[in-house]
Amino acid sequence: MRKDLLGLEGLSRTEIEEILDTADTMREHLDKGEINLDYAKGISVVNLFYENSTRTRTSFENATKFLGANQVNIAVGSSSVAKGESMYDTVKTLESIKNSIVVIRHSMAGTPHFIAKKVDAHIVNAGDGQHEHPTQALLDMLTMRRHFGRLEGLTVAIIGDVKYSRVARSNIFGLLTMGAKVKLFAIKTLMPKGIEEMGATICNSIEEAISGSDVIMGLRIQLERQTSGQFPTIKEYFNEYGITMDRMKLANENAIIMHPAPVNRGVEISGEAVDSDCSRIFEQVTNGLAVRMAIIKLMAEGK
Amino acid sequence: MLLIKNVKLNGELTNILLTGNKITSIVKDLGDFMDIPSIDGKGNTILPAFVDIHTHLREPGFESKEDITSGLKAAVAGGFSAVCPMPNTNPVTDNKYIVSYIKMRARESGLARVFPIGAISKGLKGDELAEMASMQRAGIVAVSDDGMPVTNSNLMRKAMEYADGLGMITISHSEDKSLAEGHANEGANATRAGIEGISRVAEEAMVAREILLADSLNVAVHIAHVSTTNSVDLIRWAKAKGIKVTCETCPHYIVGTDELILNYDCNAKVNPPLREERDRQAIIAGLLDGTIDAIATDHAPHTKSEKDREFALAPNGISGLESAFGLCYTALVDSGLMSLDRLSELMSKNPSDILNLPCGELIEGGLADFVIVDTDKEYEIDSSKWYSKGKNTPFNGRKVKGQIMTTIVDGNIVFNRETEERI
Numbered sequence: 001m002r003k004d005l006l007g008l009e010g011l012s013r014t015e016i017e018e019i020l021d022t023a024d025t026m027r028e029h030l031d032k033g034e035i036n037l038d039y040a041k042g043i044s045v046v047n048l049f050y051e052n053s054t055r056t057r058t059s060f061e062n063a064t065k066f067l068g069a070n071q072v073n074i075a076v077g078s079s080s081v082a083k084g085e086s087m088y089d090t091v092k093t094l095e096s097i098k099n100s101i102v103v104i105r106h107s108m109a110g111t112p113h114f115i116a117k118k119v120d121a122h123i124v125n126a127g128d129g130q131h132e133h134p135t136q137a138l139l140d141m142l143t144m145r146r147h148f149g150r151l152e153g154l155t156v157a158i159i160g161d162v163k164y165s166r167v168a169r170s171n172i173f174g175l176l177t178m179g180a181k182v183k184l185f186a187i188k189t190l191m192p193k194g195i196e197e198m199g200a201t202i203c204n205s206i207e208e209a210i211s212g213s214d215v216i217m218g219l220r221i222q223l224e225r226q227t228s229g230q231f232p233t234i235k236e237y238f239n240e241y242g243i244t245m246d247r248m249k250l251a252n253e254n255a256i257i258m259h260p261a262p263v264n265r266g267v268e269i270s271g272e273a274v275d276s277d278c279s280r281i282f283e284q285v286t287n288g289l290a291v292r293m294a295i296i297k298l299m300a301e302g303k
Numbered sequence: 304m305l306l307i308k309n310v311k312l313n314g315e316l317t318n319i320l321l322t323g324n325k326i327t328s329i330v331k332d333l334g335d336f337m338d339i340p341s342i343d344g345k346g347n348t349i350l351p352a353f354v355d356i357h358t359h360l361r362e363p364g365f366e367s368k369e370d371i372t373s374g375l376k377a378a379v380a381g382g383f384s385a386v387c388p389m390p391n392t393n394p395v396t397d398n399k400y401i402v403s404y405i406k407m408r409a410r411e412s413g414l415a416r417v418f419p420i421g422a423i424s425k426g427l428k429g430d431e432l433a434e435m436a437s438m439q440r441a442g443i444v445a446v447s448d449d450g451m452p453v454t455n456s457n458l459m460r461k462a463m464e465y466a467d468g469l470g471m472i473t474i475s476h477s478e479d480k481s482l483a484e485g486h487a488n489e490g491a492n493a494t495r496a497g498i499e500g501i502s503r504v505a506e507e508a509m510v511a512r513e514i515l516l517a518d519s520l521n522v523a524v525h526i527a528h529v530s531t532t533n534s535v536d537l538i539r540w541a542k543a544k545g546i547k548v549t550c551e552t553c554p555h556y557i558v559g560t561d562e563l564i565l566n567y568d569c570n571a572k573v574n575p576p577l578r579e580e581r582d583r584q585a586i587i588a589g590l591l592d593g594t595i596d597a598i599a600t601d602h603a604p605h606t607k608s609e610k611d612r613e614f615a616l617a618p619n620g621i622s623g624l625e626s627a628f629g630l631c632y633t634a635l636v637d638s639g640l641m642s643l644d645r646l647s648e649l650m651s652k653n654p655s656d657i658l659n660l661p662c663g664e665l666i667e668g669g670l671a672d673f674v675i676v677d678t679d680k681e682y683e684i685d686s687s688k689w690y691s692k693g694k695n696t697p698f699n700g701r702k703v704k705g706q707i708m709t710t711i712v713d714g715n716i717v718f719n720r721e722t723e724e725r726i
Contacts, residue, residue, distance in 0.1 A: 009495075086608070086612070087612055087613055088608065088611065088612065106613070108613045108614065108615040108616065109496055109497035109498050109567070109614065109615070110496065110497075110498070110567030110613065110614045111613045111614075113566070113567050114567060114612070114613060114614075128497065129497050129498075129615070130497040130498075130499070131496060131497025131498075132497065166497060169495070169497060192493075192494040192500070193489050193490050193491070193493075193494060193500060194490045194491025194492070194493075194494050194495075195491070195494050195495075197491040197494075197495070198491075198494075198495060
């Protein structure tokens with residue numbers, strides 16, 4: 001494991017496999033109810049969440065607790081950015097915490113990279129703007145690998161707000177490295193320019209994206225995208241571009257539905273699809289915990 | 304009297320005699336002149352000193368970024384004898400008092416000529432015209448709301464007409480802000496880095512508007528910092544139609560692309576943003592065929608802490624005075640794309656002509672403003688050694704050819720790399 005986990009861009013297949021294999025082991029612990037582990041004793045995990053997050057933050061906090069590490073919370077919030085607090089000063093205070101892993105979420109792309117250059121602590125990117133969210137993509141890949149037994153050769157359709165999605169970018173980097181194929185569908189206002197240069201295939205309709213795919217991954221459509229004029233109405237969005245059980249008939253046999261949550265039922269996906277047998281959305285939460293435990297464990301071993 | 308011995312002018316070794324601030328004669332054979340005070344050009348090339356028609360000297364108001372003295376030191380170290388500071392100072396250069404202050408501070412520094420550019424609108428707010436005529440009496444040579452586009456097309460029209468009546472050109476910072484709510488060029492690299500993109504159309508739409516206004520009013524307009532393929536094409540079309548449009552580009556659009564933002568180097572954050580390779584090629588084509596008239600630095604110094612932070616929060620701008628010649632000479636002349644004469648035109652005569660400045664030529668009877676450059680000297684750009692307070696450049700460590708050895712302004716040696724005289 002490298003010093004930092006800033007993104008999946010540039011990570012090798014071996015590096016990703018090391019994390020996924022360790023996460024499988026962590027998942028076994030979780031399935032057996034073993035949550036008093038000591039893989040990371042003496043390590044401090046510092047949470048630096050500049051952007052609101054319930055799921056990711058709780059997941060990291062539980063991973064920290066289950067591995068016997070210390071939890072350190074630094075009170076920052078989206079407001080501290082607005083107030084113009086210097087990131088550099090915050091970073092300086094981090095340097096006093098020894099043997100630490102710093103988990104950062106920030107609304108601006110590249111901020112974890114900026115901090116990683118300044119401190120000796122391990123940095124884990126828990127989401128930077130619309131850039132990367134590596135632990136999410138790793139838990140997505142873990143979920144796929146546990147279902148299909150492999151990643152190589154899978155076809156993954158990522159559907160929804162690709163433009164603003166760090167989950168999409170991390171999954172593209174990771175899945176392509178692992179030998180999967182990635183198809184993208186977004187309405188044109190939510191499809192970022194030049195993303196095909198990252199190696200994914202752009203589809204012209206949601207049907208084209210779902211057809212022949214093994215994994216259908218929905219991305220959250222924030223309601224503000226409608227009010228900011230990216231599409232006319234929620235109703236039109238769901239009718240034309242929503243993931244529904246009807247459209248799922250086009251997918252490969254044994255295909256699964258995934259979503260990074262929180263889900264907007266009746267916007268990017270139907271409630272029926274969320275709750276269907278092929279949905280792995282709740283399974284993803286458990287795998288998220290396993291992946292974050294794996295990363296903390298590997299970083300603790302590498303201190 | 305001062306004799307500049309042994310310098311290469313248009314490829315031939317010669318000697319240049321100065322009397323006061325004028326070039327008295329250019330003589331191949333020294334003969335009778337042997338006894339007067341002289342400096343040895345050591346066979347290096349002599350050019351008219353460069354003229355920067357787009358500079359941010361930051362004073363008054365932002366002296367931690369740059370002040371007039373540090374900015375002028377940077378100018379002469381970069382081979383410039385004249386700079387035109389933009390009006391986005393604090394207070395804004397929108398009245399004669401600030402213009403007079405800048406002129407006074409420039410005289411105190413005494414290094415390079417300063418020809419301020421006044422604001423188009425009061426406070427750069429885009430609402431009401433600033434007092435252009437009074438500012439002109441105090442010394443401005445053009446008007447611009449640089450940094451802020453004039454969103455109101457009717458105000459831009461009035462500005463172009465009013466300034467034209469004073470014999471001044473209006474300089475357009477072309478940017479439709481509603482299409483520019485990002486931090487890097489919209490495209491594959493911004494997408495990969497997860498940085499919100501700025502559409503090329505933000506620039507191009509306003510370039511088109513200025514061209515059409517200039518045509519309909521039959522007045523001149525100058526487009527600042529051209530960065531995209533379509534902007535170059537629009538200006539080429541306008542020139543072919545005889546519309547009075549001139550434009551400049553900057554060294555960073557000649558040598559850099561948005562690949563430089565992939566590691567979140569805030570020193571590569573600039574407005575307009577660094578574009579893609581095809582734009583860079585279009586800029587070079589425009590320089591070669593005369594569509595682009597001039598190279599200006601858009602020297603935009605910032606402090607280290609302002610640039611050493613989250614990419615989205617860092618201010619735009621590249622410190623450019625001290626790297627302009629090396630970058631341009633290497634990319635354009637040493638590469639064989641154009642002659643040194645053409646680069647000299649782009650950096651001296653043309654910018655001077657656009658603003659009707661008395662600079663930019665090296666002729667008998669002309670102003671003794673020139674620069675001696677060592678075109679063979681290879682070195683790495685290192686902004687820590689610059690005179691400018693702004694060390695913000697994405698080109699640190701880049702190997703370039705062509706170094707400024709001596710700068711003479713008004714007959715005085717204001718920069719000498721070997722002795723660091725007067726600096």
